[in-house]
Amino acid sequence: MALSAARGAAKPRWERQLPAQRRQELIDATIECLKRYGHEGLSMRAIATQAGVSLGLINHHFPNKDELIAAAYRHFNTELVDGLKAAVQKAPAAPRARMRAFFKASFSRPNLDPEALAVWVVFWGMYRHSPLIQGVHRESYQGYVQLLRDMLTELVRDAPRQTPPVDLRLAAIGLTALLDGLWLEWCLEPASFRPAEAIGLCEAWVDHLVRRTDGSALE
Amino acid sequence: MALSAARGAAKPRWERQLPAQRRQELIDATIECLKRYGHEGLSMRAIATQAGVSLGLINHHFPNKDELIAAAYRHFNTELVDGLKAAVQKAPAAPRARMRAFFKASFSRPNLDPEALAVWVVFWGMYRHSPLIQGVHRESYQGYVQLLRDMLTELVRDAPRQTPPVDLRLAAIGLTALLDGLWLEWCLEPASFRPAEAIGLCEAWVDHLVRRTDGSALE
DNA sequence: GCTCTTGTTGTACGATCGTTCAACAACGAA
């Protein structure tokens, strides 16, 4: 009986988990490794250690390293786009307010984070030579582009008529560039300007877009 | 004599070269490997093969791999900044013409090149965890920032007085972001817009900067 | 023609990489 009690109280050396949950833990560990150690953090052993599991377990849940990384990239992308969409939907219905919410979310945590840049940069470095990464990019970046395009469309629709009419395609290209560029600059050197200043620059760009009455720009 | 002639005509199996030239060849091979194979091209063996020399030679000219990569990064940075400066100096003296030349050089080869982005991205990925790369960045990026800042300064000085006065610091931040963002977008997806359109967007931004007479932006 | 310097080669070493796989153990079902 004492033996039985001892055995009953004996804590298992490890716990079995559902595949879905374990997979997510491994994905989280992968991203954490990227944040901490950059490209060198992308080793199966480092990821297994970070997740607190053995090396061999990864290959039980993912066929190989590339698939794990692609899954982590997909998760990272989805979290960004979903976060931005949620911020926009929580904002008042006015197009300008929705756009402002988008800017604010873009220049706040967790998106505005030097560690996040470190993760992105490693993924970008794989883009050209990894068909898996390219596929994930295509499927998830679409949502981001569509969101921004929609906001610009309703913004221009509600504004007084412009002369000449705004080129929506070029407007989206320019605003995306300004957003990404500011985001990149801040992550590289957070001391160089405040997030509020970045938002101000973006707002000014949109102001210019909807208020302009001459043909000096965007043609 | 026949033997002597044969020996005399025997081509050396390899040629000795001055350290400076060999170092440059190794640096060029490093960048070429980055363009072709991305981060995976950064192996001593791949670089030696690309340069057409043996593996051991690299460590004769560079103390270790990190120093070689740092040297390649310095060369890559210097070529960019020197190229832009040369383009600006070749332009007419008018501030606006100098700025236009800067835009044109930014959105032309060899700077505007998806392969160049592949190289930059690998270097950026090392930035956070490599003190060597950080040092090189500090010493060479300075020239780029100063060049753009000077051009903006003379541009604003020659323009009619603005109300309120232009915040030169924020203007430089915004223009840099727009430039980098457009450059990045095009390298990721060259089909999405033409380089001339990117130049147009930058010109429009500068137009807005020097012509505006209301306080709606850049505050 | 000989010698000396040194740019260059080729091999070897230890470490670390991704992957495989047999054995183990947790835990629900019978």
Add this chain to the structure above:
DNA sequence: TTCGTTGTTGAACGATCGTACAACAAGAGC
């Protein structure tokens, strides 16, 4: 309580990595 499923472990493999080093040879100086 026993059995079967399967999530999990840990060791092992071959490949590749960066580095070190002894031997070689090209080319200048004498």
